[in-house]
Amino acid sequence: MTVQAQDGGVANAAWLSSGVSQMSAQLQGSSILAIAAQVRQLVASGRQICNLTIGDFDPKQYPLPVQLVEGTAAALRAGHSNYPPADGIPELRKAVQHLYGRFGLSLPIERILIAGGARPLLYAAYRTLVNPGEKVLYATPSWNNNHYTHLVGGVPVEIAVGPEDNFFAPLSRLQPFLGDAALVVINSPLNPSGTCISRQALWDLCEAIVGENDRRQTVGQRPLMLVYDQIYWMLTFEGVTHFDPLTLHPRMADYVVYIDGISKAFAATGLRVGWSVGPATVIAAMSRVLGHVGAWAPKAEQVASSQLLFDDQAVDAYTAGLRAQAGLRLQMLFARLTKLGQQGWPLAALQPQGAIYLSAEFALRGYQTDQGQTLETPQQVRIWLLEQAGLAVVPFDAFGAVHATDWYRLSVGAVGVADLAAMLDRLEAALQTLKAPGLPCPS
Numbered sequence: 420m421t422v423q424a425q426d427g428g429v430a431n432a433a434w435l436s437s438g439v440s441q442m443s444a445q446l447q448g449s450s451i452l453a454i455a456a457q458v459r460q461l462v463a464s465g466r467q468i469c470n471l472t473i474g475d476f477d478p479k480q481y482p483l484p485v486q487l488v489e490g491t492a493a494a495l496r497a498g499h500s501n502y503p504p505a506d507g508i509p510e511l512r513k514a515v516q517h518l519y520g521r522f523g524l525s526l527p528i529e530r531i532l533i534a535g536g537a538r539p540l541l542y543a544a545y546r547t548l549v550n551p552g553e554k555v556l557y558a559t560p561s562w563n564n565n566h567y568t569h570l571v572g573g574v575p576v577e578i579a580v581g582p583e584d585n586f587f588a589p590l591s592r593l594q595p596f597l598g599d600a601a602l603v604v605i606n607s608p609l610n611p612s613g614t615c616i617s618r619q620a621l622w623d624l625c626e627a628i629v630g631e632n633d634r635r636q637t638v639g640q641r642p643l644m645l646v647y648d649q650i651y652w653m654l655t656f657e658g659v660t661h662f663d664p665l666t667l668h669p670r671m672a673d674y675v676v677y678i679d680g681i682s683k684a685f686a687a688t689g690l691r692v693g694w695s696v697g698p699a700t701v702i703a704a705m706s707r708v709l710g711h712v713g714a715w716a717p718k719a720e721q722v723a724s725s726q727l728l729f730d731d732q733a734v735d736a737y738t739a740g741l742r743a744q745a746g747l748r749l750q751m752l753f754a755r756l757t758k759l760g761q762q763g764w765p766l767a768a769l770q771p772q773g774a775i776y777l778s779a780e781f782a783l784r785g786y787q788t789d790q791g792q793t794l795e796t797p798q799q800v801r802i803w804l805l806e807q808a809g810l811a812v813v814p815f816d817a818f819g820a821v822h823a824t825d826w827y828r829l830s831v832g833a834v835g836v837a838d839l840a841a842m843l844d845r846l847e848a849a850l851q852t853l854k855a856p857g858l859p860c861p862s
Contacts, residue, residue, distance in 0.1 A: 437440055437525040446569055450817040466740040469834055469842035472612060474775070477833035480743060486686055486730060490723025490843040501861075505693070506702075507533020507709045509598045513723045515694050516727035521731065523666055527625050529699045531597045532706050533721060537680045537693040538652050539714035540569060544695065545602070546705075548644045549573045553601035558588040560818035567823075576600065579822045582769060582778065590623040592787075597631050597643060606648040607662075608655060608773025611818045611828035613749070615655060615772045617854070618662045620700045625668035630672055632743035644701075645675045650693075651774040653684035653738045654747050660773045673698050681724055681773070686832075692716040694800040727759040738755045745775050748831035748839055752777050755843045764850055765825075777834045779812070782825040797824050809847040 435442065462468050475578070483539050500744060506512070519526055534540045549555055552574030557564040558578045568575045576596050579586040586609055595604070603624070607616040618775045624645070634640040652661045664671040680693030693716065694706060709715070716724075727733060749771035756779055760766040765782035783800045787793050788807075794800050797814040804810045813830075815823040832841070 430829040442569070442572070446568065451813055452796035454811065454813060454817075455744050456803065457802075458772070458785070461805065461809075464791055467807060467809055467841070467845075468805070468809045469838050471831065471834060472811045472813050473833045475688050475832050479688070480833065480835055481686040481741060483687055483690075486727040486733055487681070487685065487687055487720075487723050490718050490726045492840050494719035499722050501718060501720045502732040503721055505656040505715065506706045507531070508718065508721045508725065509717075511692075511694075511725040511728075514725040515696070516726045518734070519696070519769050524663075526696060527699070529601065530702055530703045532695045532709075534695070534709050534718055535684050535714045535716045536682060537648070537678050537690075537707055539712070540680075540693050540695040540705070541646070541648065542570065543708045543714075544697075544701075545571045545573070546708050546853060547701060547704045549601050549625070552706075554596065554599060554695065555602045555604065555720075555831050556596050556600045558584075558586070558592075560586065560609075560611050560815045560820035560823060562818060565819050577829055579820065581823055582780075582826070582847070585614045585769075586778065586786075587614070587616045588621055589620060590627055593624065594627060597627055600643055601641070602644050602646060603628065603715060604646045604648070606650075607648075608651040608827055609776075610651070610774060611776055611813065611815060612769070612770060612778040613771055613774045613776035613828075614778065615659055615661060618667065621662050621664060622667050622742070623776065625664050625671050625743065628674055629668065629670045634782065639658070640862070645671070646678065647675055648678040648681055650676070650718050651683050654742055654745060654775065655773040656742060656749075658770055660689070661773070664796055672805055676701055679738060681727075684741070685727070686741060690717075690720045690724075692720050746771065748834065748836060749775070749777050752779070752829055752843075759847065759850065775830055777825050777829040777831070779829050780825050781812075781827060783853065784825065786853045786855050792833050797827075800825075804846070804849075805850040807852070808842065810846055 428514055451472060458470050458472060500692055510531050512528050515531050516526050516528060545567045549571045553573055554576050555568045555573045556576045558580045565575055576627060578592050580586050580588050605616065628645055635642055644857040647664055649663060654857035655661045664675045676695060678695055682688040683691060705846040752770045753771055756766050767780040771777055781800055783794050788803060794803055797816060801814055804812060812827040815826040
């Protein structure tokens with residue numbers, strides 16, 4: 420007996436006798452974790468590997484803000500080790516209110532929810548806004564939208580985008596699906612591409628959502644909602660501006676849910692403090708969902724986070740330093756890969772715009788290795804880069820972009836400048852061992 424999976428494939432019915440639910444049996448694991456296992460194996464064997472797969476920060480490269488370290492320790496010593504309020508301690512909700520107020524957003528406190536990082540908030544938003552069988556609209560590549568849609572029984576509507584779109588879908592690609600969707604999801608700066616949505620693209624989408632909801636209101640339908648994940652918004656680089664829906668289009672106030680937190684802007688992924696901002700009714704419902712799974716941010720970390728976010732000078736100084744360090748590494752990668760492309764190798768990269776990621780193209784399919792193997796798939800290219808250049812990357816198909824066959828995510832969160840320089844030298848040497856069938860190698 421077989422069952423039809425949501426993604427259109429055929430799932431083995433072994434789950435029927437396993438004791439697990441159909442949903443959990445069909446939930447895919449992380450392909451990034453599988454790549455990480457290969458990297459660990461090579462490192463354990465003594466190989467020099469430049470690991471650009473990790474969407475995290477090495478504290479040796481990016482130390483935590485002193486205020487978070489000392490503030491958390493002081494809060495624990497002061498006895499803040501018990502349950503926090505389900506929607507977050509008031510001081511932190513006010514601190515988020517203060518942070519957003521600095522950048523022009525005036526938010527009532529009841530529109531702010533604190534939780535144990537961005538992931539529980541994303542799940543709560545999906546669980547709150549999507550009924551089983553309803554459509555969720557997002558572009559690919561994207562991070563985990565396919566999994567969250569599966570978890571809540573939604574129907575994914577995926578829009579394939581590429582470098583020509585800056586990896587964001589224009590309204591013309593989204594418009595045909597807005598009429599019967601429950602949710603649109605945008606992440607900017609984008610994981611995995613490191614690109615940012617333009618002002619015009621975001622304005623167009625907001626205007627379309629408001630127009631669609633004006634129509635729905637006349638016929639008594641639930642509104643179309645937007646989840647706007649801006650977890651990397653404080654990590655944008657020179658010449659790039661981060662735009663958000665509510666600042667651009669105030670009528671979005673009832674239709675947008677923000678996802679944010681300290682994990683990326685303050686290199687504090689392990690402290691598990693995130694927040695969501697949205698309509699009060701939605702925020703209250705998300706809080707009820709999270710209350711039943713206990714996904715609260717630890718109280719001591721909340722206390723320390725509130726103290727940091729109220730310290731404007733400390734926030735500005737730390738984020739400026741983090742942008743400088745991440746930008747240095749990303750520009751280093753961008754410049755060298757671009758130069759190799761100019762020398763004739765089928766390599767390219769997009770100018771870094773935000774986050775800790777570089778979109779890089781390694782169009783090496785069809786090239787022959789010095790062992791006589793023809794590289795035919797993105798996975799073969801990835802493994803060749805790993806084994807021959809000591810370069811660990813994640814192909815965009817791990818983010819649902821099976822169409823972007825030659826594009827890869829390079830993350831600089833856990834690597835030093837010297838390691839990058841050594842890897843780039845290894846990469847250039849390794850390329851010299853390749854040849855395209857019937858063509859001389861670039862030199």
